[in-house]
Amino acid sequence: MSELIIRRVLIACDAACDIQEAVEGAAALADRSNAALHGVFLEDENLYRLAGLPFGRQVKLPFVAAQALDHDEIEKLSSAMGAAMRRSLAEAARQRGLGWSFDVVRGFPGAAALAEFEADILIIQEATRLFSGSWRPRSSWSELSEGYSRTMLIRRTMRSPARTAVILLDKQENRERILLAGHAVANPQHEVVVLLRDGTDSAIAAVSQAFEPLALASGRKIRWEVASAGMPNVLREIVQLEPALVVTGAGEKANDQVVRDLIAATRCDVLVVR
Numbered sequence: 001m002s003e004l005i006i007r008r009v010l011i012a013c014d015a016a017c018d019i020q021e022a023v024e025g026a027a028a029l030a031d032r033s034n035a036a037l038h039g040v041f042l043e044d045e046n047l048y049r050l051a052g053l054p055f056g057r058q059v060k061l062p063f064v065a066a067q068a069l070d071h072d073e074i075e076k077l078s079s080a081m082g083a084a085m086r087r088s089l090a091e092a093a094r095q096r097g098l099g100w101s102f103d104v105v106r107g108f109p110g111a112a113a114l115a116e117f118e119a120d121i122l123i124i125q126e127a128t129r130l131f132s133g134s135w136r137p138r139s140s141w142s143e144l145s146e147g148y149s150r151t152m153l154i155r156r157t158m159r160s161p162a163r164t165a166v167i168l169l170d171k172q173e174n175r176e177r178i179l180l181a182g183h184a185v186a187n188p189q190h191e192v193v194v195l196l197r198d199g200t201d202s203a204i205a206a207v208s209q210a211f212e213p214l215a216l217a218s219g220r221k222i223r224w225e226v227a228s229a230g231m232p233n234v235l236r237e238i239v240q241l242e243p244a245l246v247v248t249g250a251g252e253k254a255n256d257q258v259v260r261d262l263i264a265a266t267r268c269d270v271l272v273v274r
């Protein structure tokens with residue numbers, strides 16, 4: 001079993017993202033994989049539509065001063081944030097000696113907005129930045145996991161203290177790819193726990209025998225376990241492990257439901273492998 005080759009990492013942000021945090025995380029992964037970095041800033045069409053409504057207002061705290069939200073203000077905001085992302089991307093790539101590129105697109109958050117961009121992995125920063133010191137809006141990318149057809153890392157935490165990554169294996173045909181993707185994306189310092197949902201001791205032996213040489217070469221700690229019967233029990237096991245990352249496959253209807261369940265039950269990052 002050989003390494004998963006990641007040649008291009010795509011990072012997508014909008015106005016709600018903590019852009020610096022998102023770019024740094026994407027650049028760190030690209031650096032480990034010696035991959036090129038491509039950034040996309042989405043000018044959210046929903047904001048432009050809001051600015052066109054007669055009741056659209058922006059509120060500035062802590063003084064609770066409201067003023068009209070107009071198209072020109074949105075244009076200035078989007079342009080400034082897009083430029084900020086481009087600068088962050090250029091600097092992160094320069095520091096690591098990575099190739100990089102950047103685009104601005106206008107549309108609605110979702111798979112269609114990113115369909116034209118080729119990448120081995122897409123990173124979405126679902127964890128939003130703080131507004132007025134205490135409030136985080138709901139991510140506009142929260143429904144993307146079901147519409148995007150390629151491997152995607154949903155980043156939902158900022159600098160998690162957790163030290164474990166969980167790889168959930170079912171009877172997927174791309175089981176080897178899920179293992180390799182988890183190995184490539186998980187923090188090198190984290191222990192990896194592999195849960196086999198259809199597992200037996202002999203199944204673990206068969207899968208681990210092919211994967212162990214790669215794990216040993218990287219110095220990574222791997223723990224192989226048979227998961228409890230039933231998805232509710234599996235979810236409880238994962239929650240108890242308090243992981244920084246959960247890795248699973250998707251593509252079939254049943255597997256897509258597993259992704260939805262994992263997102264609902266956890267607050268960690270989720271890697272969806274396709």
